[in-house]
Amino acid sequence: MSNPLYILSAPSRHQETIRKSRFRAHAVHVESVDAAMTWLARTRDAAATHNCWAYRIGSHYRFDDDGEPGGSAGQPILQAIDGQHCAETVVMVTRWFGGTKLGVGGLVRAYGGTAAECLHHAKRHLQVQYRHLSLRCEASNLARLHARCSHFGAQLGSPDWQENRIEIDITIPEKSFAEFTEWFANLTRGHGRSRDITSNCHKFPSDPAPRSSA
Structure with missing residues (x-):
């Protein structure tokens, strides 16, 4: 099972002095490569000796x-x-640069350690994968759908009434999808229909990230 992922809910900053050199880390949440490059250009300090960076955005990553x-x-x-x-x-x-060379190993520890501390102390929230579904069922099932939403961590949209049937959108965490699908089939006795609209990642603000001990 893969580890859960987190996104920063606020910019973070951390600074250390290592053998007379000063290292300052900044970290922010970005949603695109263009946004990352714009932020890097704005944050770069022309008076510093080095401005080193990296980003991870989905499957895209880059470092310098x-x-x-x-x-x-x-x-x-x-x-x-x-x-x-x-x-x-x-x-x-x-x-x-403070006048003392650190060597490659020392630089790896300095840059990696400063970045890790910056992220370790950052405010973060869990990133959750959601499914967006369109449901079609008997109107008599609507009350039960509303009653069970909290159990699945789901949110219902407004129903579209079609005589004695309804069509309604629901947003549900990926981890609850299989359980909900089985429950919905039982509720409608196999007559309900669901259509997958799309899936997206969102932060889940009620679940702050635990602090890593690394």
Whole structure:
């Protein structure tokens, strides 16, 4: 079973000084690659020595070392995003060189660790996959549908009345879909119909993310 994913509900910031170099991490939630690149351009500090970054947006990811040795900055930031199970997230770690070289291993720990701490302390919410269905059934079933919505974590739309039948949209968490489908079939004695409209990911604000011990 895959780990649940979380999205940031507010920007996060964390700063550390490591062997005289100052590392400052910023992290935000973004919904597209274009939004990530716009934010990176705006956040970049031209006076800093390096502005290294990474993002993970669905299956899309990218990272940049901005002049640091290859694999020592951007990739550790991306690994921090994945390690904290964050989705739709972009992180920039800015470095002001303090005169002491850290070596590749030291840079990996500095960039990855600063990014991980930034995400660790961020306000996050669970990302939930939802199904959007259109239901068609006898109008007499409507009261039972309303009564069971909270059990499935679902939300009903407004019914479209068609004589003694109704058509109504429902939004339901993916994890409840199979159970709901079985219940709906029993409720309507096999005469009800459901049509899958679409599926989307949303944050679920009542379930804050647990803090990782990593």
